[in-house]
Amino acid sequence: MSAKPHRILGRPGDRAVRRILAAAAGLATAGALVAAMPAQAQGHGGDGHGGRGHGSHGQHGGHHPRPDPTVDVQMLSFNDLHGNLEPPAGSSGTVAETQPDGTVKSVPAGGAEYLASSLRAARKGHPYSVTAAGGDMIGASPMLSGLFHDEPTIEALNDIKLDVTSVGNHEFDEGATELARMQNGGCHPTEGCFEKGKKFKGANFPYLAANVTSEKTGKPILKPYTVWKKNGVKIGFIGVTLEGTPNIVTANGVKGLKFHDEIETVNKYAKELDRQGVKSIVALIHEGGMPASTSYNYDCDSPGAGDGISGPIVDIAKGISPKVDALVTGHTHQSYVCDIPDPAGNPRMVTSAASFGRLYTDSTLTYDLRTKDIVRTAVRADGAEGGHGTAGTVARPVNHIVSREQPKAQDITALITRWNALAAPIAGKPQGFISADINGRGDTSPETALGDLIADAQLAGLSPADKGGAQLALMNPGGIRSDLVYKASGSEGDGVVTYGEAFTVQPFTNMMNVVDLTGAQVVAALQQQVSGANEASPKILQVSKGLTYTLDLTKSGAARVVTDTVRLDGTAIDPAATYRVAMNEFLAGGGDGFAALGQGANKLVGASDLDVFNTYLAANSSASAPIAPPKADRITVIK
DSSP: OOOOOOOOOOOGGGHHHHHHHHHHHHHHHHHHHHHHSOGGGSSOTTTOSSSSOSOOOOOBTTBOOOOOOEEEEEEEEEOOOTTOOSOOOGGGGEEEEEOTTSOEEEEEBOOHHHHHHHHHHHHTTOSSEEEEEOSOSSSSOOHHHHTTTTHHHHHHHHHHTOOEEEOOGGGGTTOHHHHHHHHHOOOBTTTBOSSTTOOOOOOSSOEEOTTEEETTTOSBSSOSEEEEEETTEEEEEEEEEOTTGGGTSOGGGGTTEEEOOHHHHHHHHHHHHHHTTOOEEEEEEEOOOEESOOOTTOOTTSSSTTTTEESHHHHHHHHSOTTOOEEEEOSSOOEEEEEOOOTTSOOOEEEEEOSTTSEEEEEEEEEETTTTEEOOOOBOTTSOBOOOSOSSOOOOOEEEEOBTTSOOOHHHHHHHHHHHHHHHHHHTOEEEEBSSOBOSTTOOSSSOHHHHHHHHHHHHHHOSGGGTOOSEEEEOGGGOOSOBOSSOSSSSOTTEEEHHHHHHHSOSOOEEEEEEEEHHHHHHHHHHTSSGGGSSSOOOOEEOTTEEEEEETTSOGGGGEEEEEEEETTEEOOTTSEEEEEEEHHHHTTGGGOGGGGGOEEEEEEEEHHHHHHHHHHHHOOSSSOBOOOOOOSEEEEO
16 A cells, blocks of 8 residues: 655645645656556546556545556456367257246357357457466367367467466376377377378467376476466466366376365465465366356355355365465356355455356456555445455456357357368268257256166177176266257258267267176265265266166265165176176276276276267167167156
8 A cells, every 4th residue: 555645734824835735746646656557557537448447545635536556457267168169069058047037048158159259359448358267178079179189179269369277187188298289289199280281389378287296207297377467467377177187087197197285286376476476366276166056147145155156166265375366167067156255254256157168257357556466355246345445346257158149250160160171071970860859968867868878888889798798887977078969960960960979979989898896896886976075966877778776865975875776687786796897998997986896807898988889879770760868767866
């Protein structure tokens, strides 16, 4: 804070002298403040963008109000794009919007062409604007990006002018070496350059991985933080992924890496930035929470600050140093804008913008040019200041729908067209036929029709004796990345499942495994769906036909699985018997907290999950006899 103006004392006859001295002092103060302000921050008294600040501080000892030395910095953010360059199909391509009358409307949204248009429109009139992301920009991508190891998505993000992102767990799907290539460029080590005469240039923006270190060196594998600068304004960004990344990525993807505590890491680098004189700090955290409502415009702070959200991000937010001014989060694919107070009790906004480019968050960071810090005050849900007595206000962040009714960004359309031409010989090949939508990712039920279909395909493909002799199959829900949509996505015709569509559903190309598990281990795996690491956020395995059981959600922990109801083809599972179980290599390695599945013996490695799925579609459907959505009635759920 600047010093208070000196009182000018004297006799009544000296008023003229006092007026002259006061005026001189006022001009000097104002001149110094204007000189300290960036050029764009001067002379914007009426537009409310970038230069005006947030109002005056009132009269000071009878003098004219002094200029407010703050700058509005616009921060646009999003998360979990997952290479969705084209608009995502089915329920994965909509957002839920609560209407004034309380009804919920499903609104089509997403796709890189529209995201680019939205962000470019939002930046207009904001001389200070930074665009940040919360991880999972790539990985688990639709075929258009995944087929080319996500080079198209990095190119699109360069064109969209992303400034910075944290890594997410899916940035490690192909390992640290491939992630480094995404950052630094170069053609794929085995497949080479995908376009003749063109070398992949890598990301123009920094990928931040503060809590991911090399086992050999002990140092972060990528930059832990970066500082965004413009005309004297400095904002530090620290990027971390969830500490539990090794539990949800294949072992090869995280080989040679260590993942550290999110809170400890962010606090460590916040101190380092503070020592460097960077007082304004944003944490990009690829971990998130679950709001009480799936509507993107749900009030997360009702009835009180942060009351409407649960999950890991709550404790993380409460533990991160007050030096950090805002948290951009992700991973859970949810939408929220929550005020979760920091450890000092000060208000701090925590945001997430769903996934697949369906939303973006617009936040205003009020930067104090004197303290170099972000001004934070309590903000009510209606946007009014809460009165912590600090000068300035922080406008509440807002999530906006990336509407498909706006014009497409033509440069992104051209990029998509270019890569589609390369993918076309493979992408458009018919694989099978369906009679209606078969929902997977977009279905919030414990058991989904697409989950059943995939598990059935795995059982069929791996049940022959020479293929592994599988008696049942289990599929992890997180591996199902989309829905199968009846409506044609191109010229293939309604009901036709193309290779590209099947790839979008299962983009990981995990190899199938068949292992020996005892009945007791099978039951233990079912219990691990709702206990241990998965108790707070259950991961319900999708099961092949013949496997049935009851899931009682009125109970807690492992007791939710009613063990005496677990049956295979109508016969109770024998704890002492051995069963041949098919699953992808991720589950067979104990991924997603399923330690029991990692105990399998006599492993046989089969074809990839995608090949098994496509083979099943071809063998079990035709134009005249398409596959109908399974009934999803294998798990009896008690609520």
